[in-house]
Each structure stands twice: as structure tokens, then as C-alpha cells.
Amino acid sequence: MVSLQTVRKSNAHIAALPQGLVAVFIGATSGIGQSALQHFSRHASSPHIYSVARATSDASHEKLLATVRQSNPTGTYNLITADVSLVSEIDKVVKAITQTESKVDIVFMSAGFMAFEGRQNTSEGLDPSMTTRYYSRMRAVQQLLPLLNKAESPRIVSVLAGGMEGPLNESDLDLRDLPNWSFWNSSVHSATMGTLVLERFARQNPRLSIVHWFPGPVDTPGLARARRFGMSPPTQRSQEEAGERAVFLATNDRFAVQGGLVPMQEGLEAARRSGGGIYLVDPLGESTDNEGLLSGLRKRGVDEAVWGFTESVFADCAARAGAGSSKDEL
Template sequence: MVSYKEIQASNALINDATAPRVAVFVGGTSGIGKFTISALVATGASTRIYLVGRRSSEERMRAFIQELHAINPKAEVIWTEGEIALLAETRRVCEIIKSKESRLDLLFLSAGYAPFDGRNETTEGIEITQSLEYYSRMLFILQLLPILSKAEAPRVVSVLGGGLERETSINLDDLDLKKPGNFSGVNAQVQYVAMNTVTLDKLASDNPEVTFCHTWPGWVSTGNVRRGVVANSIWGWFVRLLLDPIISLVAFRDEESGQRHLFQSTSAAFGGRGVPWQGKPGQNSLEQQANGLFLVNYKCDCTPNAKVLPLLREKALKKVWDHTNEVLGPYL
């Protein structure tokens, strides 16, 4: 485990030279994304952050942005409205960013929640959480790769469940879990985690100049466990009376979660570039590359998931990649 003191010491080295000059946070209106933005701004470094969120969050985020500016006037936080569960909206937001920036140092993806209220689809016919946790994230990456590749040490961080993959995680006969009986909150989360890892591993192999991290944050009291839960359902009562109190007891504090994810977003422990790191370097999924996919857990330790990932490459990669390109093709 990388101790919290080590993480704080690393983050204390972030300055104008080592901070991401341009960052995009998708899912930064609450939870881990918001905590990480606060941690980055609090370094005092000069940085420009695109904060992407729904229109309903704008008023609350304007107040948050004012607070950040008071903490660090050198940090510019730009509110960018978009309903990113919709792939057409994701493409629109990416076009806005690309029209303004020639390079991108950090893409931080943390939007999503567990779909324990059952299957609900967007107007584009995609299950909402699968769009947020997988399709939209991959579309952001593919759309922004041209400007990521122009940065000195570009990094993509996807916050979900890196390292939790299993050989049987992906239902290859029903990648969108549309067939009767296949969809549940647990099945969906397991499938979306593994699809993230398989595709990010492919992208890391194809883009060796970019560092990719798929992180498992552990318990963090973000409130997302309640999102989408029907208030008076059995699951709603379970969350309210049992799960929420347990999370509150064992979860990382907001500040520590933000610091840990800032470390993952900036430290040379992941990819050999970034803020200097004297500790043990993280191990990525591609032994032949300095960069690759880093599966990072809540202790900021890495696992190559060496028994599972090769099997997923062999059995699932082509089908997942082909299907992903079929879904995203109209938006690329």
C-alpha cells in the first residue's frame, strides 16, 4: 500500500511545471471527480480544467468554481454543459474542447452509478449506466486522442473497478445485457468493469505514448449508491438502513480520496512520467512498454491481473472491440 503520507508528499511536488496544464473531468460535479478537482486546484499550480456536467448541476457548480478560484486564482475551471449519457452530446462536448485546445494532459472519467433500479435506456437505446461507465468514456478517449497524443505525458484515468475482472465477467453473447434475465445491477457492474479493462488495454497497446489507469477506488461516500434506487423498494431500505451507514464507517474521507486520485493522475509511479516518484513503480498490463494500462486499487497498488487479462484478450477482446466500434462508429 502507498501510504497517505507518501501520497501527500508526492502531491506537494505538483507545481506549474508538473501539473496537468489542461485537464478534462467527466463526472466531476460530485464524488471522486469533484474531490480530485479540489485536490488539484489546492496545489496552487497553474492549470485549466474543463468540468463537464449536466445542465441541472450548473448553478451548484458555478458556486463551486468560485470557491476554487478563491483558493487558487491561477487555476481556470471552465464549466462545460453536456448530457454525456448521450453519445451525440459526448461528441459535441469533445468538439468544443478540441476547438479550444491543441493538447490535453489529463482525461479523468468517473461518471456513473450502480443500476440497482433495473434497466433504463437513453433516447439512443443504450442502458444509461453502460453509456456512462463504458460507451461514453470510450468515446471521450477516442475523440480526444488526437490532442492527448500531443501532450508531454498524457494520462487517462477511468474510475470504476480496475483489477476486479474475472475470466467470466463478460457475457459475450449479450454485451449490452438486453436479453431477458441477463440484466441486474450486479451483472451490469461486473460486465462494465471488464469491458473497460479490455478496451483500455487495447487502447494502451495502440497508443504507447499515453498512460491509462483503470482504478478501483474502494469505499468512498459519494452518494452514488443511492442514485437510481427506488426510495421505498426493498433495495432502497437496504441502502438507507444498512449499506449507507457501513460505507460511512469504512469509507475514505473525501479529502484522502481526492489526494489518492490526484496521485494516480500525476505520479511517475504510473508510466514512468509525471511527478518524480522514488517508491516502487506500478506494474502495467504491457510488459514491453513503459506505459500501458495500470490497474490501480484503493491502496494505490497495481495488479496486472496476470491470470485473467490474457484470457480476456484471447476470448473477449475482438468481440468487445468490434461491438464497441459498431456502437460508437456514428459518433467518431
Template sequence: MKTTGLLTLLFTSMAATAIAGPNALPMGVEVVEIDGKTTVREVPHALLGRGLDKRCRECVGQGGSCTIGDGSCYSEDPPLYCTWCGDKCGSRCYLRINNTLPKTRNNTHKTYHTIYTMVRYSEIQQSNREFGETSRAAPFVAVFVGGTSGIGKSTIKALVSTNGSLKIYLIGRKSAESGIMPFIEKLQTINPNANVAWLEGEVSLLVDTKKICEIIRSKESRIDLLFLSTGYAPFGPREETAEGVEITQSLRYYTRVLFILHLLPLLREGKGRVVSVLAGGMEWAVTNLDDIDLKKPGSFGVVNAHIQCANMTTATMERLADDNPDVTFIHSAPGSVNTGNVRRGIDSPNSVKAWLIWLFLEPLIRLLSFSNEESAQRHLFQSTSAVFGGRGVRWEGNSGRNSRGDNTAGLFLVNEKCDCTTNEKAVSSVRQNAKDKIWDHTLEVLNPYL
């Protein structure tokens, strides 16, 4: 894997924060500098494909020939956005101009076509408040796998803080129990209507995952939310569990899928949803099908493992979504969030890699990342809003589009801004070339534990 691939993965989510703000120009208007004079004029839609955002550039390249100004590309309600591109990208797109109006060598202007966030943060917060105000005949039942730290833990706190009637299963390793108990006690002080139950298990092990699922199935008849956020980046060498599965692939893919398969009957009964926090919308067109578990020398590494898990997660969740239309599936990319887990996959604290992370990557994450609170609010929104289909807090705006670009049930690839994307070129390749092989291999690994 080339170095540029690693840089792309590290900075893709960070670059998303540079989108247009509320003062962006209306769609169909551009500012140009010609012969030293600044002019505002209408612009053909086809010119908007020169932007920084890969998704919109691809959309325009697929046949966006409509001309802004004839009325066909405008939404009747502000803010204006191009419905053609919205149909393709699942997001509102605006024209953004670089504030400095940079000139190129031949004195022409530059325009940028960007994805504007589908949902404002204030709307996310309001939706989450409405979730807590919704009366229910029975408690909202949620299962959090990976809730002892990072995004999972902060999302649990945000959920409990809505003051809704809740029953939460928090699953983690025995070594985390002493540290998590004060957190659970605090949660039940914040919200007396929240019943938070601790379930101990080593979720990197498939046998433990099966046992945990059996306990939950013995206690519950339905589940409203299964939230999966286990795992970390494998900066160190390949390390296998006692079951022969590489540990980060187990945490980020295999045990997550096993949780879904075992708990699907309860999710169907509750018309619930599954949120898997990893890399939705960051799939690559190429999947290593000759060495799916990356066991061959030179195959394993932080970038290859990330791509493989991203592609496998989307392929499998899309298949499960197709077979279970009453369950909502979300593959979420959290963006840059300072979870504190970046060093977990390092084999030696004094290695060159550890020093590079300490000197460069960690400061960059702190500088550009979402706060834990904002990340929690955004993931709570993904977990409870009807914008992504299924049951949830009513949404008056545009609904999200699934991985096939439809406003129907299915798998939703959601980025850190709560925008949906199809990542069409990469996901289409995974769907056509890898989906069946990934599923067959997954069942081969998981069958002893089903």
C-alpha cells in the same frame, strides 16, 4: 448470478483495508505456536500461499519455490519484501500474522500472505505537493467528466489546492449547473492560477459527448489529464437512453470510450494520461459475449452490469494503451468511498431494495469508506505521479507494473491503495477470449458518433 458474487463485489474493496500495517513482521519470518510455546523462525516462501489475498495466493501457486533466507528474495533496501512476488503482483508483499495466533483443529499455526501498500499515504501527499511546486511553461490542462459530485468533484478540489497553474474543463448536466457554479467560484478563490471552465452536456448521450469533445478540440492543442468518473450502480431495472443504450453502461463505458477516442490526438500531443474510475483489478474471467449489452431477460442486474463494464473497460483501455505508448492509461478501483450516489439507481425510494440500502449498505459504506479528502489525494496521485509511467511527478521508489506485469507503458490496474495488480487469471481470460469481440461491438455502437 449467485448472492455470493454480489457479496464479493461489495466487500472486495473493503477487505483490502485489512492489510498489514507498518509494524508487520519482516518478510521471511513467522510466529508459530507449537506445544504451547511461541517461536519465531524463518519460513519457506512456498508456505506463504495460504493467505487471504487472492493475488498473492495465485502468484505463489504459479511457481514460487524460492526459499527465504538464501538472500535471493530480499530487497537490499528496507523494508524487506519478496522480489519474486513483487515481480508477479507489482506490489510489496509481507508476512502478516493474526494477532491472536489462532490454532487450527490439529494445533498448527496460521500465516497470512498479504499485499502491503506500494505507496504510503504520506508519500502520496508529498507527491501531490510537489506537483503544485513544479514550474511549467504552460498550464496543466485537465478534463473532468463526472466532476459535479463524488470522486471527480473532490479530486478537482485537490488538484486546484496544489496552487499549480491549471486549466480545467468541468463537464456536467444542465441540471447540475446552478449547484456547481458556487463550487467553481470557490475553486478560483482558492487558486487564482486555476481557470475552471464549465461545459454543459448530457454525457449519458453519445451525441452530446461528441459535441463536447469538438468544443474542447477547438480550444486546446493538448490535454494532460482526462479524468472519467461518471456513473452509478443500477439497482433498478434496465433503463435506456434516447439512443437505445442502457444508461449506466453508457455512463460507465460507452461515453467514456468516446471521450477517449475523440481526445486521443490531444492526449498524444500532451503525452497525457487517462484515468477511468470504476473497477480496475476487479475483472472476472467470464464475459457475456452473447449479450454484451445485457438486453436479454435476466441478463441485466447490478452485479452483471458491474462485471461487464469492468471487463469491457480493461479490454478496451489495454488495446488503446498498446496503440498509444505515449499516453498513460489507468483503470482505477476507488474502494469504498461515500460519494452519495448509491441511491441514484433505485427506481423507488420505498422499495425493499431502497430500505436494505438505507439500513445496511449506506451505514457500512460510512463506516468503512475512505474520506472524500483521502480518496481525492489518492486519485490526484494516480493522475500526476510518474510511478505509473509517462510524464508526472518524479518517483524514487518502485515503479508500478502494467496489466501485463511489465515496467513499461500500458494500462495500469490500480486499487484504492494505489497498488497495481495484473489480476492475471481474469484479465488473461478477457484478453484471450473477449478483447476483440468487445472492441468490434464497441465500434459498432460508437461509429455514428466518431
């Protein structure tokens, strides 16, 4: 277990990193992502921060960014209006970043929700709970790879369920057949497909460090929503602590394939990577393992099948966007 004291000591050293770290937050309008953005901006020296919000959340998120500007006026804080339940909107996000930045150091992805009300497809024909947790995240990574590879020590953190992957319905990966869909199945597919594709990105980009974190129950608006639908989560970690731990995962060299950010403190050891080359991390910052499942999927080429299917989804979403169907969905 990595103690909260160790996390805080590590985060305090972010101030000593080079100025101008570029961080992209997808999912920071509430919950863990919001707390991570606040803690990172508090410590970083002259950071360039990009955060994504739907049009309906612009005003409240701009208020948050205004408080962040006050706490660290040396940084630049950019709000990009986009609906990440639509894959095609991610291209708009990336375009806005590439127009002003020559590199990206950190991509932090925590957008998502559980569709307790049932599957309600977006205009792209996809389940938005899977789009926010899988398709749009993978599209962001794919499109930002050129900028990530120009950073000294690029890092990706995806907050979902690293180490909690499960079997896939390989004949219906997007669970389009309604008998195959449930809010739980969509969660398992998002996490498992996410790990397989992130591993693929890691193998093809050996300088890129990727963390897939399972934060456990955290006292966020999403958890409050789950209670309204009859779920009874166990004791939760505070959103504040989860944000601090998220920043630790995004900046400490314990989770780096090569150094370049905050050096490991005394007593810490380098985290162990999965067989596919990414860091699967438990709620308290320790490496976890799911090779019993993942190694079999890799051996059968399921990772390549998932990526091929995902590319076809991306192509279809781009075609739909070209036909003018994009709109705010959630």
C-alpha cells in the same frame, strides 16, 4: 500500501510542474471526481480545467468552480454542459475542448451510478449505468487521443473497478436481453469491457499512461444511495482522501510509461502494468492483477470483439443524434 502522507507530499510537487496543464474531468459534479478536481486545481500552476455537468447540475457545479477560482485564480475553469448518459453528447464535449486547446495532459473519468431501479434505456437504446461507466468514457478517450498524444506525458484515470473484472456475456455485451441484465452484471460488464478497451488504447498509443482504479468503498453520495437500496458497504474512506489519492494516480510518475510529471518519491517503485499495458490499481495505490481472466480474454480476441461492438454502438448513437433524438436523460 501508499501512505496518505506520501500521497500528500507527491501532490504538493504538482505546483512545480509546467504551467498550463490541461485536465478534463468527466464525473466531477460530486463524489471522487469532485474531490479530485478540487485537489488538482489547488496544487496546479495556471491549470486549464474542463468539467462536464448536465443542465440540471450546472448551477451547483458553477458554485463549486467559483470556490475553485478563489482558491487558485491563476487557472481557467470551464464548465461544459452535456449529459454523459448519451454517447453523442461526448462529441460536443470534445469539440468544445479542441476549439481552445492544442493538447490534453490528463483525462479523469469517474461518472456513473448503479441502476438499482432497473434498466431504463436512454433515447440511444442503452442502459445509462453502462453508458456513463463504459461507452461515454471510451468515446471520450477515442475522441481526445489526438490531443492526448500531443502532451508530454499524457495520463488517463478511469475510476471504477480495475482488477475486479469478471466474465462477460459475450453474446449479449450490452445486456439488452432483460434476463441477462442486473445492476451487478452491468457493473461487471462496464469494468471488464473498460479494461479490455483501455488496454487496446494503450497498445496503440505507447506514450499514453492509463490507470484503471478500484477505489473501494468511499463515502460519496453514490454510496449513500446504495444504502437506501439495502446495501451495507464496509468501512469507507472519506471522499477527501479519495480525491487526494486520485490526484496522486493522475500525476505521479509511478504510473507513467515515461516520466514527465511528479517524480517518484524515495521508497516508491514503478507500478506494474497489466498484461495489456495499463495500470490496474487497488484502493491504496498498489498494482493489482487479474491476468487469470484477462489473459484468456485477450488470447481469444474478446478485446477486439468488444471494441468492434463498441464502434457499432458509437455509429448508431451518432446516427440517432443526427436524427435529432438527443436530450437530457438522467
